[in-house]
Amino acid sequence: MLNYSIYKKLDQINHWRMQKISNRNFLIILAFVVGVIGGLAAALLKGMTHFIASTLQNDIDWHFKYSFYLILPLIGILLSVIYVRKFLKGKRLEHGITPIIYSISRKSSRIEPHNIYSQIVTSAITVGFGGSCGLEAPIAYSGSAIGSNTGRFFGLQYKEITMLLACGAAAGISGAFNSPIAGMIFAIEILLPEFSIPAFIPLLISAALASVVSRLLYSEPLFHTASTEWEVEALFFYILLAVLVGLYTVYFAKLTGVVKRWFSRVSNPYNKVWFSGISLGLMIFIFPALYGEGYLTIQQILDGKFDAIVQNSLFADYKNMAWVVISYTVVTLFAKSFASLFTLNGGGNGGVFGPSLVMGGLIGFAFAYGMNQTGVVMLNVPNFVMAGMAGALAGIMHAPLTGLFLIAEITGGYTLMVPLMLVTSISYLINRSMLKHSIYTKVLAESGDLLTYEDKDRTVLSMMKLRYVLETNFVVLRPSETPNDRKSDIIHSKRNIFPIVDEKGLLLGILYSERLFSILLGEEDGVDKSFEKLAQKPNDIIKERENMDIVMSKMNRDDVWILPVVDEDNRYLGFVSKSSVFNKYRALLVRQGHYLE
Template sequence: MKVSGSLGDMSRLANWRKNHVSDRQLVLVLAFAIGLLASLAAYILHFIIKLIEELVTSGFDVATINWLYLIYPIVGIWLTSLFVKYVVRDNISHGITRVLYAISTKQSRLKAHNTWSSIVASAITIGFGGSVGAEAPIVLTGSAIGSNLGRIFNLDNRTLMLLVGCGATAAVSGIFKAPIAGLVFTLEVLMVDLTMASLLPILIASVTATCFSYFFTGGSSMFHFQMDNIWGLDRVPPTILLGIACGFVSLYFMRLMSWCENGYGKLSSKPYLKLLVGGLVLSPLIFLFPSLYGEGYDSLRLFIEGKTEADWMQIMSGSMFAEKSNFLLLYVGLVVMTKVFATSATNGAGGCGGTFAPSLFIGGFGGFFFARFWNMEQLGVYIPEKNFTLYGMAAVMSAVMHAPLTGIFLIAELTGGYQLFIPLIIVTISSYLTINI
């Protein structure tokens, strides 16, 4: 009787909605709800990640080598695997890929557990040191929220696709406090058709998620960037060269990632062997290069906000390279080369995370490496390291995701550095053309 009563209540609610609320009005209301829920999901995910990181690393001495780096990543991946196998009982990795599949099939239907399962799984993976990003899980979460809200109100597949796009937009906007980047991401990556009817709901979801992110975490940008060196025409050549270099780095990242994933895929029938192989790759890398621990945004912050070599030296804290300034460039270069192995080992061994943050990470480290080497060798005009860190982030992310506009607007909104638009456009075009010619 209770079940039939609930069904009757839902039927009456649906009938009332059809008689009093048009589909267009409902979509606008749902877009607002999606923006709120997606920003809340992003806040919860990062809160759990920080909580786990503080719990497991609170006793670490940054001045010495920490042997627990050899253990924590394996524990996190193992716990994630158990959670997926016994609680979720479904494949939840590669969040953006699953969203693209749902859209391409014209169904736009994502399972109900996708509204929360990726949050838990990725929080465990990243909190314990998995070298992946939280963006793809949140994009899947936001898209699943949109899909399931639409299904509750029996909306058609075309409207479901729009709500999935609203969820993806809200997720990116909420994570980075970047409403324009969220909108452009949905158009470039998810390729949701933009019409006047769909523009307004996506904008509502985007700005709602951004506003609630400001409410949850404060009004500051993700990085406190200050423009110390105005970009000039004399820096066009190194900017183009950086874009070309980042294009090759992106190609290295994508091809090696694909090769590694295929290798781990062959071990899918042997989960414990896969965990062992991934752990033997990931843990030693994090032990040698602590910058590979987790998402890596704190490491990028040292390059973007630091002004002197003493600030940059903190990047090597907790490693065997600590306090050795002559090894800074070598350390940064090795991190760029090994990040792809750490990311693929995390996901391949059973962890949950995406490649959005790793592409930003590699780009930032690559940009710093380029600028530092250029200035040390006095190859020409001085180029500011922190500016080129941001250029590298935009260039590699644009090439890896095939989304140049997203890279441009994301970095501008992340830092408030809107004066960087011209060099950001130059470097992303150079990078994108490098991998497409």
């Protein structure tokens, strides 16, 4: 009774709000709310993760840490899987940015509420126990869920819910990195590919507030470095680095698909946990830098401790040998790609946002430090580390502006703006020339679920669902009946096509009204013939799971206006016509036109 009274009161307040405050102005207010909550969520996630990691690592003698490295990642992934299976009770917990994009494209920007807290809990456990992935995708997902459900709670429309979803994602990234500009640009580049100027305002508000709240509660910066002016003489080497990073991002994108296929062959989730956990533990035993996000190693390199990656490893005795440091860094780089993908596919929760930064930083370090050993040139190693981070993010995510401003903000490296611009753009172009879609959008593009503005017709069609354009008000004829038996129904039907369906619901054929009228008027024999003998084969048949792009291709190929729809067992469901598709198309165009007004 109390819950009903609260709900009724909230409904009254919301009704008053809709009368007094326009959605446009109310959106600004909610952007403040989403920004504050998103900042709190980011601070909570960072605090939980670092608390778990420090608790497990502090006050433990180093000689025993190798043993802990072998089992901690396994425990973290196992706890995450148990949480999902036992506490979410059948609900799905997806990870990464791809499900957020899918929600915008195909689910009217609706995200399940449990993602607000489930993303935080599972990712903190995964990374805190040593899972080799990042926290940025989970906090972006959590922020998106905050924005989506805030909009739904107040009864907003698709365009406002989508904007609040993007505000939540921007707040999450901003709070995680203390980088409001990068958070806003991330939302625009990844989630809102087509936007108008007013879209900046809610995003700016949410990102700025999230950064302030997160900094107040968890003030430790992600990276700190005193960047120096870049030298024009090093420009050629920045271009070389960009090429290397770009090629590596292509390799990583392809490896992502390969590892995903490996794990898809394992049906038991706990078998995935054992395989990924044990493999990850062994990799961390050999390469301690793979533990957790990996930001600590990058920070040590930025501080000038170039042998940090080898310290505390099995090869620590060789840390003064430059070629060992370089070789070990390169091997760690490739191990990081496997470690992060094993963590994610094995059941842990995280993202490749953070690993992208780490891998790019390692490439930049190995390249600059290696070039310095030749004696031909002396490059500023920290500058190349930052450039590599930006380039990797730009190539892997297909988000050059996000990579550019993120690194500039979190490192204070605005003095490196020109090299960062070159490296991000070249890396992005190399990846885009070889791979049309990023790791976030590839799966959606293959399934026809990607919202893209390069081909608006196909995009709008991909937003349609066949069940919404399915027409069922047709007169159904039985195979044993004759035109004479159904004369009245045929004459009074408002449709010019008749499906012939047997007792099991199977579609046997169709008949057009022109032929049936011709038979009934005596112009053609067959008034007493069964419909089974008169049935005509349709030009084509639409399966209920086919997307609308395929439907329109079949119609255009045979130049037909209407086609029957059946399920996977060939049972008749109805018809789909170009008229219904065009009507829905216009409605979606209107909605898309108001997408970001």
